[in-house]
Amino acid sequence: MKDLDSIIEQVKERFGDAVESSDRPFGDAVLTVRKARIRDVLSHLREEGFDFLLDIAGVDGLHLGRCERFEVVYNLYSLAGDMRLRVKVFVPEGDMNLPTVSDLWGSANWAEREAYDMFGFVFEGHPNLVRILCHREFVGHALRKDYPIMKGQWATGTSDLKPDLERE
Amino acid sequence: MGVEGIPVTKHETGFITTRLDEVIRWGRKNSLWPLPYATACCGIEYMAALSSIFDIARFGAELVRFSPRQSDLIIVAGTINYKIGPVLKRIYDQMCEPKYVISMGACACSGGFYDNYATIQGIDQIIPVDVFIPGCPPRPDAMINAVVKIQEKIDTEPQRGPRRPERERERSR
Amino acid sequence: MAGSQEMDPKELDDSGPPRDEPPAPVELDIADEMSLDDLDVEPMYINIGPTHPATHGTFRLFCKLDGERIEKAAVEIGYLHRGFEKTAETKNYTLVIPYTDRLNYCSGLVNNVGYCKAVERMLGVTITPRTEVIRVIICEIQRIMDHMICVGANLVDIGALTNYWYFFNAREKLNDVLEALTGARLTYSYIRVGGLAWDLPKGFEENVRAALKTVPKAIKDVEGLVKKNRIFVDRARDIGVMSAPDAVSYGFTGPCLRASGVNHDLRRKKPYYHYDEFDFDVVIGERGDVYDRVFVRIEEMKQSLRIVEQALKILPGGPINVEDKNVVLPSKDRVHSSMEELINHFKLIIEGVKVPAGEIYDAIEAPNGELGFYIVSDGSGKPYRIKVRPPCFYLMNGLKKLIEGHMVADIVAILAGLNIIAGELDR
């Protein structure tokens, strides 16, 4: 099993400019990848032994003053090599779609639905991209920095799940 | 027949006479079947209240029914957010009269410390509530005290005929 | 149509076939024209909604049934979404601690420890040995209590009610110990960034040992009732089987992953807080069905008992808080006496702990699995973004694959085996 640095080196020279930077804040390995090649990097890492996709975290960097506003963080873990790696993607506000990875890992299915529900990332190819936490009549995306914290929205009824059966 | 709390007149031949209302009140008071609307942490404290140490069975409220048709006391234990609001409203509507509501815990009473876009700030915005229990989560004895308060409320109400017609001001959204 | 000869009765009685030879069988070839599957089978849609004994009030299943067998299922959650992550962005680091209590409310202290461990690593603060061992003790006690609620509720859903009483009585004894320590029964908020709120009360060790005596007895009672019980074995064996590769792909962690035979336990893989010094073994199941999940949890309770015994033996003395003035509040008497401590006290309270800018992911082995906190901080006293990695979310993600093909009655067993806690599921 290769160790973490050699895998990062391998990803760097294989994908070249797609890998923007790789640093180690507080000791965690983080790889920042360009949006265009995110799916290839992730499937490559999947073959490298990162069989756990622990979490997909969306971040709205409105006040952090970064190059792009949004950011999606894939949190990977390799069971055999006991290695943790975070792959970050910067997503501009205008173009929010990303390729889905729900066919690589089963856990991505709901993680992407939550990122869509909370931030509005559109994951192309996701079998059933609908809201998961807020109710289906919710307008807007709750965890964006410009969404007022106190703006509650009433739900008039419960959602009909029959179309969900076929899509999933 | 030593059933305390019921005004009875004893006759030498051993049978008693009492008003029908009193018997109905005694029956209802001591067999409140709760519908545990336990969504969050208060649900665990509600389970503790059901367990044999705090033992809510002493007050007759132990038989937990999950269908609104068979329950006459709904205990909302936990946070009610905008997604489950319509469900709670429908369950309350489908309960048969006479029905009582206990709002258990700060989240149910006033939204607790979740004052944000997701939580309904108090279930009395959607259903009329009889007894509020403060606390996050309230101790099981506070839960039992609420059931006793409901029983006292039953004591002071007419048991037959239209009940609280004016109270049914349902601000359904 | 099928060649049915017209037999008029007159001809039948005199020239009928001789008595001993049976009449030629009439082949009815209706069967092969109408095969079974073009009978118009009408699927039955059933909704096992939020208010249902099996769903503990907070999630909803919509199933397409063929008789009793489930063909397709749609799972909907979000009925306890309380906006924790949005509210946490408006609170400073210390004020978020009571919110983490309500994530997995069956074991509040483990969430506190997980959150504070992430923040402490960001601050670069190493906590005192006494606090580490105290955190290990209360985390293991909470693990026992969480498993008790899960297994108790699981067996109630399957129908074995008495185990619920056995476990809840033992749990009350443990809860009294933690109530003496923290003052609360469920939402403890006892851990602080950089240490603990206050030190252990006198006689804590004896109370813990006395309370822990009731646990093996309760476990023995429940195992006696359930381990070889024909009904339970039929309801739980080979029901909701999750193979190891699928469990890994769906992000299963904790008892449900170990029940599928994968040896992954953060306390062994990435030992924190002296876990490598305690000898306990990681409990592994073989088939990954409901039976294994229940009994992996029961075995884990026994291992946690061993850990607490060993931890109580090596409990060191010394301070419980880090000697770092911009992390931990100074003690009250010094605040009243010296001006500089007073200023430090107010600065810490109002602005909160100043965490250096950056991002971190730190995970802890919670009773349900790997509970991780991904914290982004912009250097101010308030966290910029907290993303919780809830183990239940990914267990629930795998539920659809678990129940399809099973019977409606198995949903209840599988659901309860996963121990879904809504506070952590919907945050």
Added chain:
Amino acid sequence: MPLGLKYSSLVILFVLAAAIPTMLVGLAALARTRRPTPQKHTPFESGVDPVGDARRRFSVKFFLVALLFLVFDVETVFVFPWAVLFRRLGFFGFIEMAIFLVILLVGLFYVWKKGALEWE
């Protein structure tokens, strides 16, 4: 013994059988507070909008299970009167009932082997 007295226990049985349900329902009708609302008449489906109505075709296997239950339930109905007179019937009654039970046991094994008890 006059005719009426001989069958008096039967008459009392019918009177009780008629009296108890009517008394229960009657008292309930007397004591309850009646307030029919449209929401109360919608079917309860765990709190969400009900899907379809209850009059749907369902699998024949349910009918099979119901039939099996009926057969063995009626069997127990026959066993009760026998059990009451067990002493007086003596050995002859025992043999009679044993034959009756064996026949039904054969039926049960047949059903078991045919797999009607499993759901599939």
